[in-house]
Every structure is written in structure tokens, then in C-alpha cells.
Amino acid sequence: MKPADDVERIQREMTVFARRARAAAGRMHPELSLVSYTLLGHLEESGGCRATDLAAHYALDKSTVSRQVAALERAGLIERRPDAEDQRVLVLHLTEAGRRILAQVTESRRAAFRERLADWPAEDLARFADYLVRYNAGPAPGRHDQGPTARTPD
Amino acid sequence: MKPADDVERIQREMTVFARRARAAAGRMHPELSLVSYTLLGHLEESGGCRATDLAAHYALDKSTVSRQVAALERAGLIERRPDAEDQRVLVLHLTEAGRRILAQVTESRRAAFRERLADWPAEDLARFADYLVRYNAGPAPGRHDQGPTARTPD
DNA sequence: GGCGGGTGGTTGGGTTATGCAACCATAGAA
């Protein structure tokens, strides 16, 4: 099979996945949208970061992230701490409640995933994850985002 | 690495991909949203299908698909042909214009993908695509969709 | 010390995508 075909398959299947994941997330956890969940996950993984970092990483507008973050804060799942280095910056951290909810949803999602991935060899699973990471590590298509020296889009 | 960790990585990276793809799609092809593009792609691949099939496949609501389809028809990219077997059914087909646009966008997207996937061994590419297909082929998490004998969600 | 550009964040405004529920038409079984 030609690589170009694989590229198309990748695009298509990724989209299918995304759509279903969104639907499933909304269905399973009305309290935590897929985006919110993802943001929380990112916070946990990064151990706290700025709103701008989130925006860059997910190719979202500042304002969108700002609102999402505000909602998460209102819900008591994260807190914003001023940065000592830079007064403009608000570093986002998970609260205990946030950590708890996140773990809960993660576990629930994981269970669902595990079910459908049950018959996958661990090796394939790892390789699949590696592929995704590798893919996303590259520059975003048609848009510059993320990265230490991310420049503003326009 | 534990499989559970890989499962989480997969979820997270898929989401990142989805977000960026959406952003990039909107930026590159204002005329054709990511969803529309995907629907067209599905039509081409399937050689015509019902709106319900699309909804099931992408875990979208009937109404959402109905509107998207209506928009695509207004844009002259698809046409709805009554099914001889079942008068309720409208089979969706790509028009010439639709086929053309689709090819155009596909090529453009493919170029972007190719760029970032340039240094991937063809073997990895194929395997990556296979993983995605295999993943999506399974039952949707938290929701039953698609499939010959798809039962209604609720 | 005071300016001016650049960056982090918020808010106002408007658009689009989506889901849910209600409704119509047709198919199929009782």
C-alpha cells in the first residue's frame, strides 16, 4: 500500500476516533467535557502550566482556554496561582478535587478503552501510543503552535 | 511501560491530534469544515450511503448530519437520491463538484501530512494506519454505533 | 524615570456545531 493511502487512512480514522471519543465523553461524564478532561490531564502531566501553554498545545484560541479555565476554577477543579517570576502569568494547578475527578474519569475511560483494547498485544499498544506521540510532536499542519518560542499566529 | 499507561497516552494524543486537525482544517479550507470533509470522504469511500449511516459511523446525532448534509447539498457537493427499495431513504452521492473539491482538499491535506510524516518509514506509517483502523473497528466506547445490526442507543 | 512594543489574560460579540425532543412519512408486522 502506498504511503499516501496510509496518510489518508490515518486522517480518516483519527477523525472517526475523535468524533466518537467526544460523543462518548459527553455521554459518560456530563460533568467534564472532553476538552476539560484533556486540560486537566495536561495540567496533571505537566504539573502546572500557563493558559497560553494550553492554548498553544491544543491549537485553541486564548479566549477559549480562558473561559474553559474560568469554568474549571469555578468548579473548584483547578486554581490559578500568580507566578513569582512574572506578574502577568497565572500558573494553573490542579486542586485536590480536580485531581480526584480526573482520576475518576480517567479510570472510567480507561476501563472502556481497556475493554476494546483487551485483545491487543501490549507491544502493539505501546507502539500505537508511540506513533501518536511522535506524530503530535511534529509541527502542527498549517499552523504554528506550541514550542518554547511559539510565535503568535498572526 | 504498563498497557494502562499506553491507553492513556493514546487517549491524550488522539485528542491533541483532533484539536489540531480541526484548527488546521478550518484554517486551510474555510469552505469545507473538517466534518464536511470527512463526510464527503466517507461518501466517496462507501460509494453512497444514507444519512443514518453517517450518523452512526461518526457518533453524531441524526439532526446534525441532516443539517450538514443539507449544507453540502446546497453547496452542490452532494445529491440525495431516493432509494428504490425504501421510500424513506435518501441515498447520498457525491456530485462531480463534490468529488473535485474533495480531491482538492485531500491533496492539500495530504501534502501537509506528508511533510510531517516525511521521515516516517513506510512500514511505520502502514502500521500506524492499521492500528487506527483496528481500533475504530471495535465497538465504540460507551456507545453502540455502526455495524450491520446497530441497535438504537436509547 | 518614562516610552513603546510584545506577551499573558479577560471580556464582548457573533458564528457554528451539536444534542434533544417533537414531528412527518414510509416500512413492516400483527
Added chain:
DNA sequence: TTCTATGGTTGCATAACCCAACCACCCGCC
């Protein structure tokens, strides 16, 4: 025929986005 299930459409409310305007702060430079 009547009753139920299925394909589709439409009304309505909501959520998520993006863009642009704006405020606060950092930094280099006068």
C-alpha cells in the same frame, strides 16, 4: 388496518470557537 420501528427534518437551547478590543505587566531603549 393499526401499531410500532426507522429514516429524516425542524425548532430550540447550549456549548465551544474565533476574532477583536482591551487591560496589566515585562523589557529594552530613550
